[in-house]
Amino acid sequence: ETGVTQTPRHLVMGMTNKKSLKCEQHLGHNAMYWYKQSAKKPLELMFVYNFKEQTENNSVPSRFSPECPNSSHLFLHLHTLQPEDSALYLCASSQELGGNSPLHFGNGTRLTVT
């Protein structure tokens, strides 16, 4: 069982819909991340939170809106997405921000935008 749980596992949405992805970590970590994994492209870091505060927005379009109400929960709110946003969205956590703090990943949400 992974210490990082993502829901839903699969999501299909139209371009005019609004939906949210949820991530919960049970590891007592302080930092949480959203990554996008598209076919044939390297993993792309989207957002980073440390102690609930956003520390990085990696030039992500505003149709993606993150929310981190506490160190254990992370959301990604989606609206007016484009077909090219279809991808696997991975949540991760680490004990702290720092190069020697490995990431623990959830199993991802497979998003399809129609």
Add this chain to the structure above:
Amino acid sequence: AQSVTQPDIHITVSEGASLELRCNYSYGATPYLFWYVQSPGQGLQLLLKYFSGDTLVQGIKGFEAEFKRSQSSFNLRKPSVHWSDAAEYFCAVSGGGYNKLIFGAGTRLAVHP
């Protein structure tokens, strides 16, 4: 800027054969290096990491990797591959005080019986 190159997109080996997956990195100082594995429909799982010290590091599932500073490489090895090792493998580099991991594009491993 940091970068990671995994030269092999796909590799196929026979079960029981040895395996080496290549990883080259670019980083100005001593990096933190990682290998992750992703099975179909799953997230990424940490196999092993190198921070400092012994340049040969042991990981889970019988994997090991060797840090070679002179070659800027961190290749992953396993002496005998099992069918369950079929997955995608990602090398990653980090450094400094901020955990901004840079991932390679991945190597997809297929295992023939």
